Amino acid sequence: xxxxxxxxxxxxxxxxxxxxxxxxxxxxxxxxxxxxxxxxxxxxxxxxxxxxxxxxxxxxxxxxxxxxxxxxxxxxxxxxxxxxxxxxxxxxxxxxxxxxxxxxxxxxxxxxxxxxxxxxxxxxxxxxxxxxxxxxxxxxxxxxxxxxxxxxxxxxxxxxxxxxxxxxxxxxxxxxxxxxxxxxxxxxxxxxxxxxxxxxxxxxxxxxxxxxxxxxxxxxxxxxxxxxxxxxxxxxxxxxxxxxxxxxxxxxxxxxxxxxxxxxxxxxxxxxxxxxxxxxxxxxxxxxxxxxxxxxxxxxxxxxxxxxxxxxxxxxxxxxxxxxxxxxxxxxxxxxxxxxxxxxxxxxxxxxxxxxxxxxxxxxxxxxxxxxxxxxxxxxxxxxxxxxxxxxxxxxxxxxxxxx
Ligand SMILES: Cc1cc2nc3c(=O)[nH]c(=O)nc-3n(C[C@H](O)[C@H](O)[C@H](O)COP(=O)(O)OP(=O)(O)OC[C@H]3O[C@@H](n4cnc5c(N)ncnc54)[C@H](O)[C@@H]3O)c2cc1C
Numbered sequence: 001x002x003x004x005x006x007x008x009x010x011x012x013x014x015x016x017x018x019x020x021x022x023x024x025x026x027x028x029x030x031x032x033x034x035x036x037x038x039x040x041x042x043x044x045x046x047x048x049x050x051x052x053x054x055x056x057x058x059x060x061x062x063x064x065x066x067x068x069x070x071x072x073x074x075x076x077x078x079x080x081x082x083x084x085x086x087x088x089x090x091x092x093x094x095x096x097x098x099x100x101x102x103x104x105x106x107x108x109x110x111x112x113x114x115x116x117x118x119x120x121x122x123x124x125x126x127x128x129x130x131x132x133x134x135x136x137x138x139x140x141x142x143x144x145x146x147x148x149x150x151x152x153x154x155x156x157x158x159x160x161x162x163x164x165x166x167x168x169x170x171x172x173x174x175x176x177x178x179x180x181x182x183x184x185x186x187x188x189x190x191x192x193x194x195x196x197x198x199x200x201x202x203x204x205x206x207x208x209x210x211x212x213x214x215x216x217x218x219x220x221x222x223x224x225x226x227x228x229x230x231x232x233x234x235x236x237x238x239x240x241x242x243x244x245x246x247x248x249x250x251x252x253x254x255x256x257x258x259x260x261x262x263x264x265x266x267x268x269x270x271x272x273x274x275x276x277x278x279x280x281x282x283x284x285x286x287x288x289x290x291x292x293x294x295x296x297x298x299x300x301x302x303x304x305x306x307x308x309x310x311x312x313x314x315x316x317x318x319x320x321x322x323x324x325x326x327x328x329x330x331x332x333x334x335x336x337x338x339x340x341x342x343x344x345x346x347x348x349x350x351x352x353x354x355x356x357x358x359x360x361x362x363x364x365x366x367x368x369x370x371x372x373x374x375x376x377x378x379x380x381x382x383x384x385x386x387x388x389x390x391x392x393x394x395x396x397x398x399x400x401x402x403x404x
Pocket of ligand 1: 210211286287288289290312313314315316327328329330331332333343344345346347348349350351354364365366367370382383384385
């Protein structure tokens with residue numbers, strides 16, 4: 001329930017102006033809350049006197065049962081003038097389709113963007129969405145925490161989904177905790193597994209205690225259940241071309257006053273050799289077994305011969321041999337290339353969680369007992385400094401004179 005401390009309210013109108021549902025009216029210098037209030041919390045954020053409070057009780061089983069549906073927040077990018085969902089949204093759709101089917105509830109995607117550009121919703125239906133809830137506003141030209149939190153919390157509070165999923169990308173990691181705090185619900189970040197238990201609850205699995213155990217987390221007392229999932233954890237499902245569904249326009253008021261930041265300029269930073277590895281098809285990844293920085297040339301040569309990119313384990317970042325953007329693993333990037341060559345990498349769990357979904361894993365390690373061999377499709381036991389030159393020569397020979 002939203003309550004107003006009438007003694008503290010000075011009738012400033014900020015809550016009235018910024019309520020996405022027009023649920024607050026200031027009458028005679030005092031805020032009055034109407035039936036349209038969804039408890040989204042937008043008013044609390046702008047109230048200068050702190051006279052507004054939301055009381056939330058632990059929800060009863062009947063209240064929890066009112067929350068239905070699996071929602072995905074679609075992070076988008078503009079490509080050739082069209083607003084497109086990013087690849088991890090399609091990965092989430094594949095996983096969420098299974099969850100929605102188990103619950104026998106609909107799977108919907110929330111898509112936000114500016115009002116002057118077309119949005120590609122077709123790709124969402126082709127990858128499993130039952131419906132798209134769209135919201136367009138010129139204030140959404142660029143991502144900003146305040147605008148996205150206000151719109152999404154308003155839609156979620158009104159529609160009452162039982163599950164909300166976001167990508168654990170830089171924007172998703174910024175947005176999800178803010179949304180969860182606004183809605184006063186829990187959030188499980190960086191999930192590596194999602195399932196539905198016998199009671200219909202979302203089982204959110206993620207590494208805990210430095211990656212040494214996998215924790216299964218439930219949110220039994222609040223709804224929606226919210227999780228973020230890193231890109232490349234789940235595969236993109238096969239598209240069903242021509243599959244379509246309804247696009248609903250969300251009715252929310254977004255006032256400029258709730259957005260405390262202004263994007264003045266967007267600069268894309270891309271230093272040479274600093275390109276990401278997230279979507280690479282072939283990665284040659286180095287570990288401490290390389291022994292010294294000069295030997296990284298061998299890794300780079302194999303990556304070049306294979307037409308791939310260089311990556312590495314966390315110690316190499318700490319040693320300053322590679323930038324953090326090239327680190328694979330729990331505290332780096334999760335990758336799922338077609339081919340992952342791990343050279344001199346032991347296979348610690350924090351590394352494995354970031355690359356085990358690669359289609360083919362080749363490991364080169366001097367120790368036949370190294371844990372990396374447990375996830376490898378092909379293992380080469382030997383000194384990397386001897387194996388790599390031979391491998392480079394073999395690859396070049398196999399590719400013919402053009403590759404030399
Ligand atoms: C909270 C937390 C988060 C972490 N996040 C990450 C992460 O995101 N990514 C990550 O990688 N790590 C991460 N780590 C660190 C992780 O636990 C390991 O310490 C790290 O992955 C080990 O890197 P490595 O395999 O390169 O080195 P090592 O474990 O030292 O392994 C080197 C391997 O090289 C082999 N070797 C030695 N000489 C040769 C040779 N001449 N030829 C071939 N093989 C040789 C050895 O047999 C050994 O298996 C994290 C740790 C914590 C606690």
